[in-house]
Amino acid sequence: MMDSTAERSAGAREAGAGARSEPGDPRALEGEVVRLLHRDAERQALEALRDRLTGMPDGADKVRASETLSMGLTVKDRLEQHQQRERGLMAVIETAQDLTRIVDIDEVLRVIVRRARALLGCDVGYLSVYDPERRDFYVRATDGAFSERFCTIRVGLDTGVCGYVARHRSPYSSSDYAGDGRFNHSRFIDDAMRGENIASILGVPLLSADEVSGVLFVGDRYVRAYTAWEISILSTLGAQACVAIGNARLFEQARDALARAEETNERLSQQTANTRAAAEAHEQLTALVARGGDLSDLCEMLARRLGGRVAVCDEGGREIVAAHAERGVEAPAPEGRWIEDAAYAALGESRRTGRSVTYRKLRTVCAIVGGEGPLGGLVLHTPRPLSEVAARIFERGAMVTGVVLLLKAQRTLSLMSDAPAVLHGLVHEPRGRSERFAQQAEKYGVDIHRPMTLLLVRTGKDGCASLCRQLTDRLGTSSALFDEAGDSLIVLANTLRMEPVRAALQACLRRHRETFVGVVGDAVGHADGLPKSFERAQCCLDLLDALGRRGELFDESRLALYVPLFNRADAAAIEGFFTATLGKLYAGPATHDTRRTILAGTLLAYLDCGYNAAEAARSLSLHINTLRQRLEAIHALLADWREAGRALEIHVALRLWRLRDPQRFAALDTQAVKEREPFDKHAAPGR
Template sequence: MNSEDRSAGSQVLAILELLADEAPTRSFEDLLRETRERSPDDARLPQLERAVRLALDIRTRTEQRRRRQSALAALVDVLQDMTFQEALDGRLSVVTRHARRLLDFDMAYVSLRLPDGSSYVHKSDGDTTALNVGLEMGPGQGLGDMAQERGAPFWTPDYLGDDRFPHSDAIDEVVVSEGLHAILAVPMTYDGRTVGALYGACRAVRHFSPDEVSLLRSLADLSASVIDATRRMDRVRAELDRERAENSRIGAALSESRSLAGVQASLSGMCLEGADLYDIIRLAATSLGADLMVRNAHGQVLACTGEVPDVDTATLVGAMVGSHTSTSVVELAENLWAAHVTTGVEGPGVLICKSPGPLTDEGRRLLYFTAQTVAMALLLRHNLAAAAGPARDEYLNDLLSGALQPPRHLAERARRLGLDPTAPHVVVTLRPEGGKQGEAAIWASSYAYRLSGLKTLRGECVVLFLPGSDPSAAAKAAADELSPLLGHAVSAGAAGPVRNLAAVGKAYQEARRCLDTLVALGGVGGAAAAGDLGFLGLLLSDDHDVDAFITSAVGPVIEYDAQRSTDLLHTLDAYFASGGSPTHAAQDLHVHTNTVARRLERVTELLGPDWQQPATALEIQLALRLQRARHSVYRPSTSPSRPAQADRCA
């Protein structure tokens, strides 16, 4: 091998060494220049130039391969990072973050396409204002729309100075606010569908190379597949959530239906066992989590479990008609419901429900079933009262007539009828002032059975024998319920309480006298017992309870004198004895007139401002006389044997 061949070989070896060392292009150019200067006429110079070009081509291809491998590795990293995110926002954040890092963008963002062809910016990275995310872009606006319509990348080195595409004021505002110039947009396409666009932007003028465009395009296509998969997964999750919710709803409905069936069975059982009306609606109220109230046709509350607002009559009538027509409950107001209660033997009633919130379908069905159960309970009670009526009427008639029967026999009959012979009872006599004794008798049967008492008819009157110790309250309650039913006044007299069944006849006679006296005094439609008639009641009463009369008339004055050692009672006596003159009363009492005036003011505080009215004043004077008479007979100096002697002389 001659020296020329060795020289050529050394030059080729030098080129290979530069290629192996990944020397810059200038090193290859320097080698050629030195060779030309040293041997400008060397015939092998073209071969050397060709070898340099081949080396540079190899170097370029190697760099391209390296960049592609790096880009592929970057795409793999993006895909791996996205797998750790489940939500679409998280995955798009990964895409924009990697796009900025891989291509040295100042800002990267993603817009998603809407069904109407418009787009909006969903996620952004590197932005410095709040204008970009959420920006809406109509059809035909911006680089992204052009890229999506053409299915190819579209870029500009200086956005605001480029008039190749239509501008939008909103988009231009974002570009100005962010200080952007170069913008690259590539479509995000998967399976022939464009889902949006991926953008890269720089705050300086920049020309994008094909490799950069290709890399962003690959990232966009990868993102499109992930977006599509995420949306499909979201739809699957949403469908699963709907299925779970539906299964939960069906399970809850099934559970509620089972609970409803159980409550209905319990209500039916309670009704057949003769449970109290309050117990029936209390069970339903607990199941509904609401308050219930049963009202009859006359507005009377038969049972109530809580605070239920009052409803006017017109609204109730409309609710009963609506509920009966639709065989369902009717909403009166917000969270206020009503259902009709119809027995067929009495006027229609209504069941009112006050719930804390809207009633479910099962709740409305339970409320309607409760109304039917209440109607059945009322009907059974009416039928039981009617069935037991003859025996109970006969027993009360025996008590009223005073037929001689052994006390043990009377007590045993009472127990068989469900009465407690040792409990206090009152006798109430009712007289409908407009006739309709038949309707009154039907009502009395149900009323007496409801209150665990007895009823019978005596002429034009209805007689009730009821548990209780307040005859006046019993008379008023009975009259108040019967009067609206008949549509006219009902007068009532009462007596009692009695704890001896043999004394029922006398109590009945006293109740009749109270009724006759009440009517004679012009009190038609009223209700009274002996205690309500003042001194007339004292005269009408069989036991002549003087102490009770004195207490009702001047009891507060007597109690005040006893507690404070005053003499108001004596002052009252002197005041009436002097003809109502404080001056004459003061002279009789040997005190100053102002003293009498102050005492009379105290009496007014104790007895009320009407104590000087004629009727009240008469009762007070009678009570004072009875008090004086009692003290005269039972004066302290009397020996223990004197009261007995006085009783024998009476």
């Protein structure tokens, strides 16, 4: 290209030299035109001959020379048009080659913009691509722009030249961008265009079927009109850019599909490996059980395989067996160590979902479920989170543990097969027929010829079955007789052995405080007294239900006074008794009258102390004058409380009220110390 330019310059110099040497020869000028065209000289070299023609004398030779020069200029224009079209075709061909050679879509678009700008000789070129999610166009490739703001332009479908081209799907050109009123202007876009000093602009749509995927632009910083050929060649480059964008999208889709396929294949391979590993672990666990392995063996195998500490816990949270990956089988943790709300919540979720549940990041629990309900939980502590395959192995371990626990329960049940019949016979058989159960009861550690104690716990049907299993784990089969009776659990033990039995039962009931209530009967000297003891215990439970008490084991002696008086009474009847007996002194459950409750507690202490004011004041940590002030206030509310017949009735009502609402009365001492009562603020210390 540099050689061609040099030749043209040389031709121009020769033409000037010829003009100077032969200023009056028209035939020489005609020859010079041919020589300049042959050498592809610049147009200015031909234009220089016009000055030479002007100095020639008029005549036929001058006319012929003028026609020759005009034809030469026309030929020169045609040659330049052919060259321009050739460059355009070469740009199209090179762009087509780039579509097959360059994989990077952004690089292809930058090359297209650069060629469009160079081919049309423009100052700026850029390409905007449609964003279907935001429903606007954004600049993706630029060439010749020096403003960063220009590259951040986003144009809606109803704004700017871009929106106009997209809506009409046809090329658009303007020689006066700022003053053109054919499209909607935007201040942000206009500021960006002014930042580039763009005066003229040409844009063509990138059409894919009936959709506009983008707009290709060229612009100039001076007033310029764009020819039809320039619009055509830019449209061709725009079509190639559209193909590039479509190919890129197809390539991205294919790449994404391939990545998804590879990911799916990898996931399936991993799942297959995990399933195989879990199946192998399950086979090992099953083989261990088949060889006679117990819970300790299971825990040890799981602990070593999972790399942590594994413990089997019963339904109450007590660890039965534990093992560590490095230390092997170890002593169970002290009772209550893992009993926490988070653990029980996770255990409940595991029962619902049938999967293991992680709580506190590195602790995992899996419910152990048998044929009749929950049997406990398998608890795992690991130094790192469980993988999917480890979780599967842990869950299979819980399943096998459930089988072992069921087998253990079945063996225990076979040993205790006659326990329900023995207990039922002792509790329900008429007097004089208990001796026939003596030998069977002794097998369970109960001597019917020694004092015995009957314990009755009322809870739900499911709760009774759970309590029986837990008591069996804690007490074995040689400490007491126990069995379900409807919604209650009956426990019978010799009185001297009742304390450990009671402690074990309370440990089992720790998580059921809102659902159970129990009665520990008075000691019975002989088995013939058990039926009556059972009846009294049931009456005590009925009274406690009417009072709304839950979460405690009551001694029968605490309730003996009230059972004969309120046998078969419901909550409404007892509430009516309180209202009728205590009158204005009574503050029901719905009221929060602290003053009346304090007065009631004061009167109860006074009656409990046998009308001894000094002793009652000491029991309440009150000054004697304060007590007297309160008694006067009580008299104002309940005038007849000192009458002999009424005093006994009121005393019973107050004690029953305290039995129903122990929390309200338990707070009286603290309240008295804090307030020192408003009733005696005017009392004289020496009265």
